[in-house]
Amino acid sequence: MENFDIDNNYYMRNKKIDNSTIENICKCFGEDLTASEASMRVNISRVTINKYYKQLRTYITNTQEISNKQKPKHCYIKYFTLNKNFVFYIEYDNKTILLKDCNFPIEEEVKNSLIRNKKINCAKLLLNKNNNKYIVLGYMNTKNTLNEFINTRLKKFRGINKTNIETHIKESIFRFNNSNSSVFTNLTTVFL
Numbered sequence: 390m391e392n393f394d395i396d397n398n399y400y401m402r403n404k405k406i407d408n409s410t411i412e413n414i415c416k417c418f419g420e421d422l423t424a425s426e427a428s429m430r431v432n433i434s435r436v437t438i439n440k441y442y443k444q445l446r447t448y449i450t451n452t453q454e455i456s457n458k459q460k461p462k463h464c465y466i467k468y469f470t471l472n473k474n475f476v477f478y479i480e481y482d483n484k485t486i487l488l489k490d491c492n493f494p495i496e497e498e499v500k501n502s503l504i505r506n507k508k509i510n511c512a513k514l515l516l517n518k519n520n521n522k523y524i525v526l527g528y529m530n531t532k533n534t535l536n537e538f539i540n541t542r543l544k545k546f547r548g549i550n551k552t553n554i555e556t557h558i559k560e561s562i563f564r565f566n567n568s569n570s571s572v573f574t575n576l577t578t579v580f581l
Contacts, residue, residue, distance in 0.1 A: 406433065467503075535562070
C-alpha cells in the first residue's frame with residue numbers, strides 16, 4: 390500500500406489507476422461534471438470517480454480554510470437559505486467566504502436583523518480597530534448571485550445529504566470565486 394503525501398495534510402492511498410486516467414478525472418471535475426457523467430467519459434466506475442471527487446473537494450476545502458485567516462477593513466455580510474437553513478457569507482476584495490470559516494467578530498444581532506427584515510439581504514460592515522469588532526454602516530438589498538450559482542449548480546447532483554452538503558457549498562464558493570481562472574488545470578498535482 391503506497392501513501393502519497395500532499396501539502397502535509399492530504400494523503401492518497403491505494404493508487405490503482407494510471408496517471409492519464411487521473412488527469413481525465415481532474416478534467417471532468419474541472420468541467421463540473423457529475424460522477425455519472427465523468428464515469429461514462431473516463432470509462433471507470435461512478436464509485437471510483439466519487440472517491441477522487443471527494444478527495445478533490447477535501448483538498449479545496451482545506452486550502453480555502455488556510456486562506457481565510459485575515460480580517461478585511463470593510464466587507465459585506467449576506468445570506469441565503471438552503472434546505473431551510475440560513476447560510477451566511479462574507480464578500481470582500483472580490484472574494485466570497487462562508488462566515489463560519491473565518492474568525493470575523495460579527496455580532497449575532499447583525500445576522501438576526503438580516504433574517505427578520507425580508508426587504509434586505511446585505512449589511513455593509515466596517516472594522517473598528519479600537520475594539521476589533523465590525524460595525525454596521527448600513528443595510529441594503531442586493532442581487533444574490535452566489536445563491537443563484539449554488540442553487541443552479543447543486544440541482545444537477547442527486548444524493549446530496551446533510552453530511553456532504555457543506556462540502557458541496559464550499560466547493561461551489563470556490564468555483565464561484567475562481568470561475569475565470571486556471572485553478573482547475575492544476576488539480577492533477579493533488580494526485581500525481
